[in-house]
Amino acid sequence: MSKRLQNPFGNLSSDIPSSIVVFLVALPLCLGIALGSNAPLFSGIIAGVVGGIVIGALSGSQLSVSGPAAGLTAIVVAALAKLPSFEAFLVSVVIAGVLQIILGYLKAGVLGDYIPGAVIKAMLAAIGLILILKQLPHLVGYDADFEGDESFRQPDGSNTFTGILNSLNHIIPGAALIGIASLLIHIVWDKYVVKIGKFMQLIPAPLVVVLIGVAINQFFIASQSPLVLPDHTLVNIPKAETVEEFVSFFQFPDFGHIANYNVWVVAFTLAIVASLETLLNIEASDELDPYQRVTPTNRELKAQGVGNLLSGFIGGLPITSVIVRTSANVNAGAKTKMSAILHGLLLLLCVAFIPNILNMIPLPALAAVLIYTGFKLAKPSIFKKFYQRGWDQFVPFIVTIIAILLTDLLKGILVGCVVGLFFVLRSNFRSAVFVVNDDKNYLFRLRKDVSFLNKPIIKHKLAKVPEDSFVLIDATRADFLDKDVVEVIEDFIISAPLKNITVQLKKSANKEQGFSNHSETI
Structure with a gap:
C-alpha cells in the first residue's frame, strides 16, 4: 500500500x-x-x-x-x-x-x-x-415505511412489493x-x-x-x-x-x-x-x-x-x-x-x-x-458475471439474493451459506472418489479428504464389482480417510475371495490413514 x-x-x-x-x-x-x-x-x-x-x-x-x-x-x-x-x-x-x-x-x-x-x-x-x-x-x-427499512414484511401486513403498488395510489x-x-x-x-x-x-x-x-x-x-x-x-x-x-x-x-x-x-x-x-x-x-x-x-x-x-x-x-x-x-x-x-x-x-x-x-x-x-x-453485469462462473457459484448467489429480499439480511445470509455449503460438499463429494473400469478391471482412486459422506457411494460401487474381477484401490493421494470409509474398504478386502475378486490396496507410506495390518493385497 x-x-x-x-x-x-x-x-x-x-x-x-x-x-x-x-x-x-x-x-x-x-x-x-x-x-x-x-x-x-x-x-x-x-x-x-x-x-x-x-x-x-x-x-x-x-x-x-x-x-x-x-x-x-x-x-x-x-x-x-x-x-x-x-x-x-x-x-x-x-x-x-x-x-x-x-x-x-x-x-x-x-x-x-x-x-x-x-x-x-x-x-x-x-x-x-x-x-x-x-x-x-x-x-x-409515499412514506408509509420509514427511511432505511430493509425488511420484506411490514407490521401493517404489507410488504416490499405491495408498498410499491400502494404508492401508485x-x-x-x-x-x-x-x-x-x-x-x-x-x-x-x-x-x-x-x-x-x-x-x-x-x-x-x-x-x-x-x-x-x-x-x-x-x-x-x-x-x-x-x-x-x-x-x-x-x-x-x-x-x-x-x-x-x-x-x-x-x-x-x-x-x-x-x-x-x-x-x-x-x-x-x-x-x-x-x-x-x-x-x-x-x-x-x-x-x-x-x-x-x-x-x-x-x-x-x-x-x-x-x-x-x-x-x-x-x-x-x-x-x-x-x-x-x-x-x-x-x-x-x-x-x-x-x-x-x-x-x-x-x-x-x-x-x-x-x-x-x-x-x-x-x-x-x-x-x-x-x-x-x-x-x-446490483448492476446487470454482476448477475451476468456470476452466471458465467457456473452453477456452483450462480445458484448460491441467486438463492441468497431471493432469501434476503423475502426475509431479512441475517436469515438470507444463513440460507445462502447453507446452499453454498451444499455445493462445496457436492464438489468435494464428486472429486474425492474417482472410479473407472475396463471390462473387469476396476480402479478406485481416493483423493483429498474422503469423509463419511463418501461412504455410501464407495460401499455401493464396491458391492457392484462382479465376480472374477481385479480391483485396485489407490489411497496414496488421500490426505484424510474417515474411519468409516477405511472399515468399508477392509470389509470388502476380507469378503473379496468369496467372489474370486483380486484386490490390490496402495496405501500412502507417509500418511497415517488408519488401515490395519491385515489390509494387504489379496
Whole structure:
C-alpha cells in the first residue's frame, strides 16, 4: 500500500466530497431507523455521529461506515416494549458494547472468514435491489415505511412489493417531480458532467441533487404552487433553540435496571446480532474496496464495542457497520477512514447549528440518491458475471439474493451459506472418489479428504464389482480417510475371495490413514 493511502490527511480531496455524500445518505437513515425503532429521533443522530467519529477512528477499515442499522430495528422495537424505559434500554446498549469488546479479545472475528464469496457478493446485490424497491415509494412521496427499512414484511401486513403498488395510489405530484428530476440529474451528472474537468469531479452529484431539490421546493413555496411538498416528505430533525435544549436531547442510561434479567437478554441479543452484521458488512466493504485492503475483524469488533458503549452512555441507538453508507462511501470515491470520520462531524455540526436548513431537504431527492446507489450495487453485469462462473457459484448467489429480499439480511445470509455449503460438499463429494473400469478391471482412486459422506457411494460401487474381477484401490493421494470409509474398504478386502475378486490396496507410506495390518493385497 502506498504511503499516501496510509496517511488519512493525504487524500482529503477525495475524502471530503465522499463525506458529504455519506452525510446526505446517513441523515435520513439515522432519523428513519430511530422512527422505525420507536426511539427518540435524536438517538439515531447520536448513533450516526458516534459511528462516524469514534468507530471510524478506531476501526481498521478504511471505507466502512457505521451507524444505526435497519437490521436491529425489530430487536429495538421488541426491547423497548419489554423494558420499563428507554433509559433501561440504554443500559442494554452499554452492556452489548462491553460484550463486543470481549468478543474482539476472544478473536471471534474469524467467523466472518467462513462466509462464501458468492454469498457476500449476493448480499451486496440484494441490498442494492432493496434500496431500489424500498426507495421507489419515497421517490413519489409515499412514506408509509420509514427511511432505511430493509425488511420484506411490514407490521401493517404489507410488504416490499405491495408498498410499491400502494404508492401508485398515493403519488404526490410535487414529490414525484422532484424525485424523478433528482434521479435524472444524478445520472447525467455522474455519466457526463464529471467528465468536463477535474473541478466537476470534486462536486458530489448527491450534493447537486439535494441543492436542486431544495431550490425546486422553495420555488414552489415562493410561487404558492399547489406542488409544495407536505411536511412528511421533508427531513425532520429535532430543533433546539438554546444550548440547554440541545443538551437535553442527550439521554443517559439508568443503571438501576442493571439487575433486570430482560436488560441482559436484550444486551446479549444486540451484541450477537450487531457483531454478525458487522462481520458480514466488513467482508462486503473489503470486496468493494478498489485497493482490496483487508480489515482486521477482531479489531473491528473492539471498535464496534467501544462505539456501542459510548452510544449507549449518551442516548444513542445500537450501532453496526452499515453497507448502504459504506457502498455510498466507496461509490463517491473515498480512499481513507477520514471520509467516515468527517461525515460524523458533519452530522454533529449540522444538526447542532443548521437544523432549519437541513429540514428543507426533500426526501424524494435523497431517495433518488439511494436508488442510484442501489443500481451501482446490483448492476446487470454482476448477475451476468456470476452466471458465467457456473452453477456452483450462480445458484448460491441467486438463492441468497431471493432469501434476503423475502426475509431479512441475517436469515438470507444463513440460507445462502447453507446452499453454498451444499455445493462445496457436492464438489468435494464428486472429486474425492474417482472410479473407472475396463471390462473387469476396476480402479478406485481416493483423493483429498474422503469423509463419511463418501461412504455410501464407495460401499455401493464396491458391492457392484462382479465376480472374477481385479480391483485396485489407490489411497496414496488421500490426505484424510474417515474411519468409516477405511472399515468399508477392509470389509470388502476380507469378503473379496468369496467372489474370486483380486484386490490390490496402495496405501500412502507417509500418511497415517488408519488401515490395519491385515489390509494387504489379496
